[in-house]
Amino acid sequence: MPSAAVKEFLQPSSPQEVVELLVKYRERALVVGGGTFLHGIIARGLLGQMDVLIDLQKVGLSYVKYEHDTLCIGATTTFAELAASERVQNSPELGAVLDALCYPPAQIRNMATVAGCVASATPLFDLPVALMALDGAVRAAGPKGSREIGLHKFYLDYFEHVLERTELITEILVLRQPSRSASAFLKLETNANDLALLNVAVRITVDKKGTCRDARVVVGGGIGKVPVRAVSCEDVLKGQYPTAALLKESGNVVAFDIHPVSDYRTSAKYRSTVAKVFVRRALLRALDRLGMQLDEPS
Amino acid sequence: MKRIINLDINGQAHEVAVGPHYTLLQVLRDELGLLGTKKGCDTGGCGCCTVLVDGKAMYSCMIFAMATQDRKITTVEGLADNAVLDPVQQAFIEAGAVQCGYCTCGMIMTTKAYLSSVGSHVPDDLEARRAIAGNLCRCTGYQKIVDAIRLAASRRIVAGSEKG
Numbered sequence: 298m299p300s301a302a303v304k305e306f307l308q309p310s311s312p313q314e315v316v317e318l319l320v321k322y323r324e325r326a327l328v329v330g331g332g333t334f335l336h337g338i339i340a341r342g343l344l345g346q347m348d349v350l351i352d353l354q355k356v357g358l359s360y361v362k363y364e365h366d367t368l369c370i371g372a373t374t375t376f377a378e379l380a381a382s383e384r385v386q387n388s389p390e391l392g393a394v395l396d397a398l399c400y401p402p403a404q405i406r407n408m409a410t411v412a413g414c415v416a417s418a419t420p421l422f423d424l425p426v427a428l429m430a431l432d433g434a435v436r437a438a439g440p441k442g443s444r445e446i447g448l449h450k451f452y453l454d455y456f457e458h459v460l461e462r463t464e465l466i467t468e469i470l471v472l473r474q475p476s477r478s479a480s481a482f483l484k485l486e487t488n489a490n491d492l493a494l495l496n497v498a499v500r501i502t503v504d505k506k507g508t509c510r511d512a513r514v515v516v517g518g519g520i521g522k523v524p525v526r527a528v529s530c531e532d533v534l535k536g537q538y539p540t541a542a543l544l545k546e547s548g549n550v551v552a553f554d555i556h557p558v559s560d561y562r563t564s565a566k567y568r569s570t571v572a573k574v575f576v577r578r579a580l581l582r583a584l585d586r587l588g589m590q591l592d593e594p595s
Numbered sequence: 596m597k598r599i600i601n602l603d604i605n606g607q608a609h610e611v612a613v614g615p616h617y618t619l620l621q622v623l624r625d626e627l628g629l630l631g632t633k634k635g636c637d638t639g640g641c642g643c644c645t646v647l648v649d650g651k652a653m654y655s656c657m658i659f660a661m662a663t664q665d666r667k668i669t670t671v672e673g674l675a676d677n678a679v680l681d682p683v684q685q686a687f688i689e690a691g692a693v694q695c696g697y698c699t700c701g702m703i704m705t706t707k708a709y710l711s712s713v714g715s716h717v718p719d720d721l722e723a724r725r726a727i728a729g730n731l732c733r734c735t736g737y738q739k740i741v742d743a744i745r746l747a748a749s750r751r752i753v754a755g756s757e758k759g
Contacts, residue, residue, distance in 0.1 A: 302616075303614070303615045304596055304615065305596065305615055306659060306661040306662075308661075308662075329659065329662070331657075332657050332658060332659060332662070333654075333657050336618070336638060336639060336656065336657040337638050337639060337657075340637055340638040350615055350616075350659065352659065352661070352662050354662055377651070401729075402642070402728040402730075403651075403652050403705065403708065403709065403726065403728070403729055404639070404645060404652050404653050404654045404705070405639065405654075405729065407648075407652060407653050408653050408654065408657060408658070489725075489728030489729065490640050490728070490729060
């Protein structure tokens, strides 16, 4: 149950108003999207003194649209709304996003918002990892105007990102990928409402002959303070034709890029083992979306 | 600081004084005495507080009451039409999908929202299990709950239309 110290629940009607409120109240105010992360934090006694809650329901940021070649996802778009959008449903390149949105239960999908998930800055969440595989970015409004920050530079530590207290994420941006691109996401969890023990998102772009021209491999969930780009896995793929053996090799080198932790949920060794397998399987799933089916190596 | 807000719960208008930090669950149970909605983990992990907000299943322990003004809230008390139970409630009784009963109201609300979202489709076992992935039955009596979901879904087709 949230802290009784909160004095005001405000419902501004535009992003500009939110920024004005953030300037006024600074660290005494907290922005609320769907509230799913916030309530979890409050229930564990981890929330500091907050005087004001700023609810985003009425700011008009629930939409999914293309602006030229950029997919713009409004900050308060829920998981369910994004998953149901035609663009996400029908683009192999956005497959990782669709995969990531399918894991949480219906209640969370109906409540949690895209920017809330990104802004929570927990390395155990799924959607940020999927968006990072697509080189996604954050568009934030602040007192000095709007700016864009790539997700690969967005996260600093557990619950910490580069935004100022006075800035509000207004949109998540994903550039349209080159043609013949596909992505996929996989999560290891112990139950349907669990944070990731490990998660992996990949994106692969191939040329007309099927040779890999570009790739992204991102790993999150218990492998560090922020999700990590596994460049070694990417390098194995680039310039090569994807075969079962190549995918296995790409998975095997993930150990060079990640440093899994042991905690009460599972061991570092298990996370390392699963990471190798998940990179390979996520690549298989992405290639399948491009109509390229490989046999799994035994 | 408390404020008077208007909530539309089960088609009835309620005026209630709430603090900025009150959850919808807290208001339903403690302020309005609607005890069908259960408090379990209070952190969005168990599902027994599930209600419908604008027809969508949500955890009432994770929504601020003030954020639910102007929205249509349905709790388990709002399903039956006078003495006639909702088909989902009836199916849960007939399938024996109740052990201790604590998760039942949440299961029913999640099922209600799920069946409304899939048209005339009758889910198979796996789909039914996925539909209630956000609800825990600590008695582990899932099979009969799955049976009840499928029973309610199949009846709806026989009946030709779904109520509510």
